[in-house]
Amino acid sequence: MTTSPLLTLFLPIALGIIMLGLGLSLTLADFARVVRYPKPVLIGLVCQILLLPLACFLITLGFGLEAALAVGMMLLAASPGGTTANLYSHLAHGDVALNITLTAVNSVIAILTMPLVVNLSLAYFMDAEQAIPLQFGKVVQVFVIVLGPVAIGMLIRRLLPGVAAALSKPVKILSALLLAVIIGIAVSKDWQTFVTYAPVVGAAALSFNLVSLAVGYWAPRLLKLSRPQSIAIGMEIGIHNGTLAIALALSPSLLNNQTMAIPAAIYGVLMFFTAGIFGWWVSRGVKSAAATEVAA
Incomplete structure (x- = not known):
């Protein structure tokens, strides 16, 4: 499997720029909010870290994906929320502060959870000679490279x-x-794998995206969180950091498997449309509630 030196250089730089953008939107107060408002953060993290990998595993089995594609789906499920969730949450009248806190905290926790989920997936779906374990030390190096720009962005915002x-x-x-x-x-x-498996992988990725949005919104609602908080968690859970998943899949020092990047690539396109429709639907409820309060 060949790897372009240009790709090896481009992916870390691209990830760094994207994470710098996240850092520019963060402050230390976003992390401190976990202590002040633990319940919504805990609910969001449980949905992200426990429920979604389980749901993705069942969806992957249901669609009978080829081994590398199945691992790619699990890699996507283990990825933290993306910065795009903050924008969609804002447009849908969600609790953007909660979004930012979840993104910040989950990005750090993912250093531990991603190698665990991916390595279990490799052991389950792939033969021993096919599986290349995602070494924890290398993942830590990646997250240092990724979270370093976040720290720089936060420092710029502060100073x-x-x-x-x-x-x-x-x-x-x-x-x-x-x-x-x-x-x-x-x-x-x-490209050939994409053409061959695009329909079934697209259906699996769409199903996972819709389940993620549903779990992220309805689980908090059932646990008595406010609608804006539920919208925020729904967006955070439903919009994964596909860029990180693709980078880990393609990186020559990590998984180095192009096929594993395909689910995240397809998901990265689909989520913009599903999140937009979801945001339109839930924001109508916020507007109706606000109108009722004014009328009362």
């Missing part, structure tokens, strides 16, 4: 708020462009 404000929009636009490029790379690297 130079004007610069952070000026950088915020351009970095968001660049992040969206880089995501599109990364998805294109993932598809082109294993």
